[in-house]
Amino acid sequence: xxxxxxxxxxxxxxxxxxxxxxxxxxxxxxxxxxxxxxxxxxxxxxxxxxxxxxxxxxxxxxxxxxxxxxxxxxxxxxxxxxxxxxxxxxxxxxxxxxxxxxxxxxxxxxxxxxxxxxxxxxxxxxxxxxxxxxxxxxxxxxxxxxxxxxxxxxxxxxxxxxxxxxxxxxxxxxxxxxxxxxxxxxxxxxx
Amino acid sequence: xxxxxxxxxxxxxxxxxxxxxxxxxxxxxxxxxxxxxxxxxxxxxxxxxxxxxxxxxxxxxxxxxxxxxxxxxxxxxxxxxxxxxxxxxxxxxxxxxxxxxxxxxxxxxxxxxxxxxxxxxxxxxxxxxxxxxxxxxxxxxxxxxxxxxxxxxxxxxxxxxxxxxxxxxxxxxxxxxxxxxxxxxxxxxxx
Numbered sequence: 001x002x003x004x005x006x007x008x009x010x011x012x013x014x015x016x017x018x019x020x021x022x023x024x025x026x027x028x029x030x031x032x033x034x035x036x037x038x039x040x041x042x043x044x045x046x047x048x049x050x051x052x053x054x055x056x057x058x059x060x061x062x063x064x065x066x067x068x069x070x071x072x073x074x075x076x077x078x079x080x081x082x083x084x085x086x087x088x089x090x091x092x093x094x095x096x097x098x099x100x101x102x103x104x105x106x107x108x109x110x111x112x113x114x115x116x117x118x119x120x121x122x123x124x125x126x127x128x129x130x131x132x133x134x135x136x137x138x139x140x141x142x143x144x145x146x147x148x149x150x151x152x153x154x155x156x157x158x159x160x161x162x163x164x165x166x167x168x169x170x171x172x173x174x175x176x177x178x179x180x181x182x183x184x185x186x187x188x189x190x191x
Numbered sequence: 192x193x194x195x196x197x198x199x200x201x202x203x204x205x206x207x208x209x210x211x212x213x214x215x216x217x218x219x220x221x222x223x224x225x226x227x228x229x230x231x232x233x234x235x236x237x238x239x240x241x242x243x244x245x246x247x248x249x250x251x252x253x254x255x256x257x258x259x260x261x262x263x264x265x266x267x268x269x270x271x272x273x274x275x276x277x278x279x280x281x282x283x284x285x286x287x288x289x290x291x292x293x294x295x296x297x298x299x300x301x302x303x304x305x306x307x308x309x310x311x312x313x314x315x316x317x318x319x320x321x322x323x324x325x326x327x328x329x330x331x332x333x334x335x336x337x338x339x340x341x342x343x344x345x346x347x348x349x350x351x352x353x354x355x356x357x358x359x360x361x362x363x364x365x366x367x368x369x370x371x372x373x374x375x376x377x378x379x380x381x382x
Contacts, residue, residue: 117357117363119357119358121358164358165357166308166310166355166356166357166360166363167310167312167355167365169357169363169365170364170365170368170369171362171363171364171365171369172308172357172360172362172363172364173361173362173363174358174360174361174362177361178361178362178381182381186377186380186381189377189380190369190373190377
């Protein structure tokens, strides 16, 4: 019998992580997000900074990436393999929520997944990241655009599927219009 | 005060029309689908067959389509304009559900829309269209593929937006996995 799992893919700043936490709380099951995974990867010898920078964002510059692979897997590939193993092991423990980390793809054959995608329009996300993470040197919209592009590239590279393609998800929701709490309610209800 | 409307875009065979009807029933509001619109267009002088064939499916063959426009709007353009006007007028009457007809785009400025997209995988849709519409000379999967392509082309041509792009919809659901009844329940709840 496969464990039931909710996977949440999300645009940067859409509140996907908060939706994951609220959903997991409502269901009384654990939520594994960037923080949890980073900690587990740190126990496997990866620095926290490296995991945060490369754990679901593709390395910038295709030349680096290409040349890096002529002698076998890159450091990012090794991180991917560790993360993949960790996601599978966590899902084997029992029902849970995963935020990001391509969990929808990784668990497609080993768990009974409800795959979801959370998005919101640029203005709402820009307002939110400044409120949640504070101002940075780079403009909010540029930051969002860069983060989304690198997440999409990472997903595409390791899964060979298109990130954000409506057909890859059982449910997709606009958190900017529906609201973060309501998205979490719907997911808990659908689970 | 804008009227509240649910718009349902859907892949052929995903049960979007049934979801629209069930949602409208649950909310006690009218549902306008292909049948209703075809009837209203027939009253404006378009044959039922023409509306069913070209009311939301793009004309095949770009040469016909291009040459047809050298002397002004084609017959399909005229149908689009009539349908557009009809959708706006119906939405002005009160809260309702629209299935197809690019209602999400048409009503974006005049109604308070919950825009949705219903999809399902090819196997489930193929099984469903044979069960609901019966066998035809053309294989179910070819029929689906052709219908989807023509719907996408129609939507793209008249709205300049990409049909099925997750970011264009407040909610997208896989009816093959979630089930038609549950999709309708979620929409009624979100409304």
